[in-house]
Amino acid sequence: xxxxxxxxxxxxxxxxxxxxxxxxxxxxxxxxxxxxxxxxxxxxxxxxxxxxxxxxxxxxxxxxxxxxxxxxxxxxxxxxxxxxxxxxxxxxxxxxxxxxxxxxxxxxxxxxxxxxxxxxxxxxxxxxxxxxxxxxxxxxxxxxxxxxxxxxxxxxxxxxxxxxxxxxxxxxxxxxxxxxxxxxxxxxxxxxxxxxxxxxxxxxxxxxxxxxxxxxxxxxxxxxxxxxxxxxxxxxxxxxxxxxxxxx
Amino acid sequence: xxxxxxxxxxxxxxxxxxxxxxxxxxxxxxxxxxxxxxxxxxxxxxxxxxxxxxxxxxxxxxxxxxxxxxxxxxxxxxxxxxxxxxxxxxxxxxxxxxxxxxxxxxxxxxxxxxxxxxxxxxxxxxxxxxxxxxxxxxxxxxxxxxxxxxxxxxxxxxxxxxxxxxxxxxxxxxxxxxxxxxxxxxxxxxxxxxxxxxxxxxxxxxxxxxxxxxxxxxxxxxxxxxxxxxxxxxxxxxxxxxxxxxxxxxxxxxxxxxx
Numbered sequence: 001x002x003x004x005x006x007x008x009x010x011x012x013x014x015x016x017x018x019x020x021x022x023x024x025x026x027x028x029x030x031x032x033x034x035x036x037x038x039x040x041x042x043x044x045x046x047x048x049x050x051x052x053x054x055x056x057x058x059x060x061x062x063x064x065x066x067x068x069x070x071x072x073x074x075x076x077x078x079x080x081x082x083x084x085x086x087x088x089x090x091x092x093x094x095x096x097x098x099x100x101x102x103x104x105x106x107x108x109x110x111x112x113x114x115x116x117x118x119x120x121x122x123x124x125x126x127x128x129x130x131x132x133x134x135x136x137x138x139x140x141x142x143x144x145x146x147x148x149x150x151x152x153x154x155x156x157x158x159x160x161x162x163x164x165x166x167x168x169x170x171x172x173x174x175x176x177x178x179x180x181x182x183x184x185x186x187x188x189x190x191x192x193x194x195x196x197x198x199x200x201x202x203x204x205x206x207x208x209x210x211x212x213x214x215x216x217x218x219x220x221x222x223x224x225x226x227x228x229x230x231x232x233x234x235x236x237x238x239x240x241x242x243x244x245x246x247x248x
Numbered sequence: 249x250x251x252x253x254x255x256x257x258x259x260x261x262x263x264x265x266x267x268x269x270x271x272x273x274x275x276x277x278x279x280x281x282x283x284x285x286x287x288x289x290x291x292x293x294x295x296x297x298x299x300x301x302x303x304x305x306x307x308x309x310x311x312x313x314x315x316x317x318x319x320x321x322x323x324x325x326x327x328x329x330x331x332x333x334x335x336x337x338x339x340x341x342x343x344x345x346x347x348x349x350x351x352x353x354x355x356x357x358x359x360x361x362x363x364x365x366x367x368x369x370x371x372x373x374x375x376x377x378x379x380x381x382x383x384x385x386x387x388x389x390x391x392x393x394x395x396x397x398x399x400x401x402x403x404x405x406x407x408x409x410x411x412x413x414x415x416x417x418x419x420x421x422x423x424x425x426x427x428x429x430x431x432x433x434x435x436x437x438x439x440x441x442x443x444x445x446x447x448x449x450x451x452x453x454x455x456x457x458x459x460x461x462x463x464x465x466x467x468x469x470x471x472x473x474x475x476x477x478x479x480x481x482x483x484x485x486x487x488x489x490x491x492x493x494x495x496x497x498x499x500x501x502x503x504x505x506x507x
Contacts (some may be wrong), residue, residue, distance in 0.1 A: 025279060055397065079447060094389050135477075142350075142352075144352040145354065147348065147352065148346075148348060148352035148353075148354070148411075149354075150315065150338075150341065151313055151315060151341055151344070151345075151346035151415075152341065152342070152366035152370060152414070152415075152418060153338045153339065153341040153342035153366060153371075154338070154372040154420070155338050158369060158370075162365060162369065163354055165358050167354075169312065170356060191418055200279050227376050230370055
């Protein structure tokens with residue numbers, strides 16, 4: 001296996017037209033042209049969209065997780081329906097639904113315009129994914145913890161917020177960070193709602209740049225910027241997981 | 249019932265028992281685990297509940313502060329019905345300290361915050377007062393030097409002593425102990441029992457589910473032997489533990505002592 005892989009790599013190096021690859025994918029002039037907008041507009045927008053969707057999604061996810069754990073049947077049913085629906089649909093469908101479907105059907109404008117619709121759509125999807133993570137985190141906190149808190153006279157709400165959730169979130173920081181990495185990449189779907197030069201995120205920015213100058217270097221740059229954001233995050237997840245494993 | 253006996257010459261006799269359990273039944277599904285329990289614990293009395301596992305003794309204890317909902321029957325805490333659906337259970341629980349087999353310290357809080365969180369959030373004591381009380385009760389259990397540690401850094405015996413301190417910090421009128429030494433390594437049992445012994449000497453009302461027969465013999469005012477969801481025998485420890493009247497109690501004690 002190893003030998004075959006080596007042969008393939010050697011062949012690729014020998015056959016490849018390296019000048020052409022360098023010109024089209026690693027063109028320094030194009031790279032220079034992209035700065036600083038690729039960072040000040042595109043990367044910044046990607047991060048802002050991600051953080052907003054993550055924050056709103058987290059609030060929604062917490063509500064859904066509590067509903068799913070509730071003893072009240074209709075709450076549970078709603079949470080299950082919501083989670084299954086938005087995890088089962090492509091995120092693109094949800095974005096189009098929020099961005100166009102609902103505004104057309106109800107003659108209603110989402111606050112924040114296209115960006116607002118995008119953030120709302122992605123928050124809805126993120127809430128569905130993170131709800132299951134939070135529920136699992138809450139269930140991972142031993143029952144004895146809430147029994148001890150209740151025996152000290154804490155109400156069930158106080159027990160949840162001061163004893164159970166702080167421990168649950170400690171457990172689920174790694175999977176939540178993974179969700180954030182997925183969200184970063186999902187912001188590339190915002191293009192479907194239409195953009196202005198100032199609201200483009202990384203993928204749309206790179207694609208438009210590429211089409212304009214008929215050179216693929218912008219894709220390389222965008223990829224590197226994505227990795228510059230996601231690799232530290234995944235590294236952080238690994239470290240957190242290791243630390244969690246030690247403290248058990 | 250035998251609320252005040254001649255043995256209790258404390259001078260401060262209250263008519264109302266600390267805990268009064270009346271015809272308590274508890275089902276788990278179809279399984280009846282408590283089959284009509286009647287007994288009471290007077291103020292300052294130490295009652296040890298013994299019996300084979302599955303006899304319902306932990307369930308009974310957990311019904312007293314309503315961690316477990318009884319199916320029928322009444323439990324009065326200093327005369328107040330905690331089984332009443334309208335009872336202020338959270339408030340009543342502040343008067344009933346509870347110590348668990350698994351300690352259940354809050355692992356995300358250091359020792360001092362384990363001791364102050366319910367004081368400040370439930371009893372609304374200010375931080376300074378709560379801190380002083382935490383300091384005092386930690387001194388009582390001999391762990392003042394661990395005040396800034398996290399629970400994970402403590403031995404099982406130390407964790408259980410902190411758990412006792414956490415309950416004491418609420419100034420409860422009575423304490424429930426649910427097999428407090430059963431998860432401890434044998435060499436750590438003594439330090440926890442010593443703290444409990446001191447507590448009993450200080451006059452705390454205690455209801456203790458335990459397998460520590462020598463502790464029961466030593467400290468209890470009364471021993472209750474439970475089997476199969478009923479109280480089979482109760483009385484002074486020297487009688488119940490050394491000259492039990494019933495065959496079931498004799499058989500249980502033989503098995504425990506053979507271990």
